[in-house]
Amino acid sequence: MTVLEYARAILRGWPIILVLGVLGGLGGYAWAATTPPTYRSTGAVLITSDRGTSASELVQGNAYVQNLVTTYVLLATSEVVLQPVADQLGLDANARSLAESVSASSPINSVVIEISATSGSPELAQRIAGATMASLSDIVTREVAPTDAAGDPTVRLTTIEGANLPRFAAAPIVRNVVAIGVLAGLAAGVVIAVLRGLLGQTVRDRSDIRRLTTVPVLGEVVEARRGFGLSAAVLNEPLGIEADSVRGVAANLNFLKVDGGLRSIVITSAAPAESKSSLAIALGLMVAESSRRVLVIDADLRSPSIAGYTQLTTGVGLTNVLIGDVDLEDAVQEWGSDSLFILTAGADAPNPSQLLTSQRMTELIRTACDSYDFVIIDSAPLLAVTDATWLGNLTDGAVLAVRHGKTTMHALERVMAAADTGGLNLLGAVLTRVPRRGVSRYGQGSYGGGGRRPLHRGD
Template sequence: MDLRDYLRILRRNWILVVAMSLAGLAVGGGVSIAAKPTYTAETQLFVAIQSSGSVQELQQGNTFSQARVQSYVKTVATPVVLQPAIDALGLDITPKELSKRVKTSSDLNTVLISIEVSDSSPVQAAAIAQAISSSLVNAVDTLERPKAGGTSPISLSVISPAVAPASPSAPNTKLNLALGFLIGLVAGLGIAALRTLLDTRIKSEVDLRAVTNEPLLGGIAFEADAEKKPLLTQAAFQSPRAESFRQLRTNLQFANVAGHAKSFVVTSSLPGEGKSTTAINLAIALAEAGQSVCLIDADLRRPMVAEYLGLERSAGLTTALVGSADVNDLLQPWGANDLYVLASGQIPPNPSELLGSDDMKVLIERLESVFDTLIIDAPPLLPVTDAAVLSQHAGGVVVVVGAQKTRTQDLTKSLAALQLVEANILGVVLNRLPTKGPDAYAYSYTNYESHRPTDETTPMRGSKVFPTALVNGHDSPQSSASSTAPEHESNRSSVR
């Protein structure tokens, strides 16, 4: 992973990282508010040798006192020092409990002893520190006094009396806030990295490239109203989504630069990735470019093309395959351009056998002889084998990948199934991509506030007349198809 990958992870999970950082900041503030204030009072003592000898004797005495200082530091935490202080102040506490609130230290190569006492009361902290220093002076004098009698050679003096502190030493609010923020930030980054590592969904071209090197034919921008208005003719003319399908149309032509393939199977790994709407809108985009297009609904398990376009579904592909009617009588014209739709027909009990039959191969060859392009909407690859079987009759296959939905292992299995039957995989289409953010694919530089006209009788800039059945939901699909039939009949030869 390079720097761009880390930045992409951060951009994908910035809300999580910010939320965790703020949560850590809030916890740090809460701890500071909930904690009881603690005050610390300090006193210092000086250790000296009671001698008036020569300079050499004084030097030896100083070395002796420095060696003894560390022993006095340890002595502070003992009952010999603490019990007299407790008795002097009348504290209801044991020496062991008091020792936990006392901190004694001494700097190296000095004869100074520092005693710090923490308490919830600043006055009490100063009083305990002063009492302990006085008790230490007395304890050292008793311990160092010769057994034969006389005075102690060591003298301890208080050089810095304890004073009641004006502000608490704990909690340290600034430190708690800083630590809370830092811990929250690190936790957020860790969770973001773990989340990215465990998330196998394909979100962008970078994720796609980790799975396959198949050409990326295009990325379809996702718009909020795409579910309510799925067709290209319903989108703003220069919207990112509309431009995405035009780009897909162009890239498909380049992928088929030799011109041998006239029929294209559009499929996906799993249901719900948008293969049907992609097939429909690709057919519309090709028809808008002046090609004669036949859109075939070969998803004989969950046919959706006729429903999206407001056409009759009861007679169509299966009707032609079983010989109940000729394909010329089953093709339904749609829109203002040279676009014809062959609906699915009745759902059969044996879809795979029908799609893999010689009759299906002959039908595709007949349609290829009349139309410039055939777009075939096929079932998903993983649940059933229909698309793999159908790909053997078509010139090429386009695999639709739903961003944020398809997982890497699913796409790997789908491509392997197509390669197993030696299908001609033309490329991959990333669907439902965001228009902004780290995974954005489409970029718009024009103003597309003006939408296509909603009046069916006034097409604009080559857009197709939208069927009344789909717009209003009142007229029958048959009336929509028949209303545009005369407009196409002069432009299409019969399928022989």
């Protein structure tokens, strides 16, 4: 994906980004509201030295004290300092557990140690911090600090800031937690939007197909009006915009094979419900307009649908011809035009792959091409099974139905890889169910007269 495509994916995913941002903020608020508050009390002690009276001795003493700061910071949270604090305050915690709520630090290049204590009670936090400073001063004075000739300590700790009584909780800070929740939700929304762009971005126009494939775009078929399938719309209104869009696809087929022209094609798609079957029927109607004898075969034996769209009987069809029960000419049915014939799928078969890859299927296609001017075979989706690849190699090639707003970019890339692996000759792609908005209504309605009796709704 390009930077522009990433931006488009994020813009298209703004609803989920917004929702996740709000949910993240609400989740953060709920967590902050249910988490017990923690208070922090802080005090400070100053380390000084009584060594030396001259300027040089004072400088040496100051450097000596600064070297002790790091040691005393560590000493503040040690057992020798904190155990007296726990005993003095009567706490249930021992020195080790108390160390988890006490911290000590020193600003850079200073001889000040800041001691903080946290607790669920502001008063207890203040008492712990104050007792820790007192205990540290006592331990340093009595046990740790060097002494002079008289036995007096040369280093002492002086409280310069007593432990304060906190007025507000140190954690959780509701606004910060809510802000973090919102940011986390927004980030998750952006990730989901980008992933949907990578894996679920759908084909919207010709440029999407051209960017991912090398096959020509044969045309865009307009979505039929509500209540009508494509084949019904083409049959009822031969001069409508649906028929005109299919007619354009039929005309473009003539340019695909100049020498001799096309005699047989397979219609397939990446996945189910991408209007391949209705495209096969409608395309048959348009090719039959030129008085060419056209045969449409429903070879999607796993999910046949052409009989339903055309309201033809299903008792006899392709499977019956393949097992030798009837001949091809006895199984086909005329529909919609004197030049259009339909071979439905026929009786349900438990072994569709074996039937379609049999020698009888090869002979049937050869016979059909000899008996009809043009043969259109509706096959199963290419990514579901390999039927379309097999049948495509028995014909002049395959035409891919790509449904507007449903076929994903990822699926289209997989189709191209599958076709390449199987040696399938993809003749072109047709963008199906293109929204009617913005499409010219030339040829629809009053122009050219009325239509025929409406058929039942198709796909």
